[in-house]
Amino acid sequence: xxxxxxxxxxxxxxxxxxxxxxxxxxxxxxxxxxxxxxxxxxxxxxxxxxxxxxxxxxxxxxxxxxxxxxxxxxxxxxxxxxxxxxxxxxxxxxxxxxxxxxxxxxxxxxxxxxxxxxxxxxxxxxxxxxxxxxxxxxxxxxxxxxxxxxxxxxxxxxxxxxxxxxxxxxxxxxxxxxxxxxxxxxxxxxxxxxxxxxxxxxxxxxxxxxxxxxxxxxxxxxxxxxxxxxxxxxxxxxxxxxxxxxxxxxxx
Amino acid sequence: xxxxxxxxxxxxxxxxxxxxxxxxxxxxxxxxxxxxxxxxxxxxxxxxxxxxxxxxxxxxxxxxxxxxxxxxxxxxxxxxxxxxxxxxxxxxxxxxxxxxxxxxxxxxxxxxxxxxxxxxxxxxxxxxxxxxxxxxxxxxxxxxxxxxxxxxxxxxxxxxxxx
Ligand SMILES: [Zn+2]
Numbered sequence: 384x385x386x387x388x389x390x391x392x393x394x395x396x397x398x399x400x401x402x403x404x405x406x407x408x409x410x411x412x413x414x415x416x417x418x419x420x421x422x423x424x425x426x427x428x429x430x431x432x433x434x435x436x437x438x439x440x441x442x443x444x445x446x447x448x449x450x451x452x453x454x455x456x457x458x459x460x461x462x463x464x465x466x467x468x469x470x471x472x473x474x475x476x477x478x479x480x481x482x483x484x485x486x487x488x489x490x491x492x493x494x495x496x497x498x499x500x501x502x503x504x505x506x507x508x509x510x511x512x513x514x515x516x517x518x519x520x521x522x523x524x525x526x527x528x529x530x531x532x533x534x535x536x537x538x539x540x541x542x543x544x545x546x547x548x549x550x551x552x553x554x555x556x557x558x559x560x561x562x563x564x565x566x567x568x569x570x571x572x573x574x575x576x577x578x579x580x581x582x583x584x585x586x587x588x589x590x591x592x593x594x595x596x597x598x599x600x601x602x603x604x605x606x607x608x609x610x611x612x613x614x615x616x617x618x619x620x621x622x623x624x625x626x627x628x629x630x631x632x633x634x635x
Numbered sequence: 636x637x638x639x640x641x642x643x644x645x646x647x648x649x650x651x652x653x654x655x656x657x658x659x660x661x662x663x664x665x666x667x668x669x670x671x672x673x674x675x676x677x678x679x680x681x682x683x684x685x686x687x688x689x690x691x692x693x694x695x696x697x698x699x700x701x702x703x704x705x706x707x708x709x710x711x712x713x714x715x716x717x718x719x720x721x722x723x724x725x726x727x728x729x730x731x732x733x734x735x736x737x738x739x740x741x742x743x744x745x746x747x748x749x750x751x752x753x754x755x756x757x758x759x760x761x762x763x764x765x766x767x768x769x770x771x772x773x774x775x776x777x778x779x780x781x782x783x784x785x786x787x788x789x790x791x792x793x794x795x796x797x798x
Contacts, residue, residue, distance in 0.1 A: 419771065422774045426777075428689075429691065430687060430688055430778060433685065509688070511719070512685075
């Protein structure tokens, strides 16, 4: 693998993670439990779509075969997507969405703090920008996990269930492959494994305050680095890509 | 048609008329979104930076810039989005902040925003100036604003978040 190929794949993965989570969060539009939360989740979706646009646009430029951020988003099938599986998991109830958001945003806060210093100028610039937004996402999700976890019997039970259900999807965020190793050596990417301890400490602190039990050792889902996904991604894409698939090159 | 050579100052002067579509009392220049203009021959490249990565106003601003330059006879105009350095509310002029306040939006007051969550505890009401205000929601009608209410005059208002 050349440095250019690795950089393309790395940027594509950053873009895919943002795009797929954005699509999931936007499903909450007009379904939020209260108006303020409806606005919050769609605000996050908007931040993420902006991030996806920046990374996928850069990926298309690196690839150099005439793709754009739009063709990358709307013309690839699920096996060509490289987002972590956690991003594509269905929303479930509001607490479930907040738990998923906590796991992802806490990881992203650590990731983008370091990517700000990437030797790739574009990645560093987008990371610096996105970090400001991710801080809000992480703080918001943490507040809700605490409020619901340390809330009523019902809300606590539901949050614990969500934690147990999503936990097996958390480790994939820290998986390293050939792309990561090559770019870490170049000073472009981040050693994801090195972020795990800080991430877990942060989650443990939130869980302690939320009176939520940390899941024990268990099987961890994997596969997205090879384009292998849960059954949910295909359904998500069929909805997201419908218009461009049915009417290719349709424009506003 | 433009008969004399374009100058950067001329183009910047024209573009200073373009308003932020979401806060029409301030211009994109006062907001700090308009970063630079490069003139090469008859080509004019405008460098723009987004406030938030997903700000939906950017598409409208880009179209406004192109339409205005076209009207001024600049045939070859492009708009380039730049991300470095990242936009910050510190680039907003004091004048812009005052216009925003009179418009009913409490402007970001704390420079640097070291701690975004501390900064948002001292937001003053744009209507009566009271410091006795409370957050209703950190997320408002647009990504850049939060919802507040004033405990003195009881008016709800928006706060432009420190960024
Ligand atoms: Zn007031």
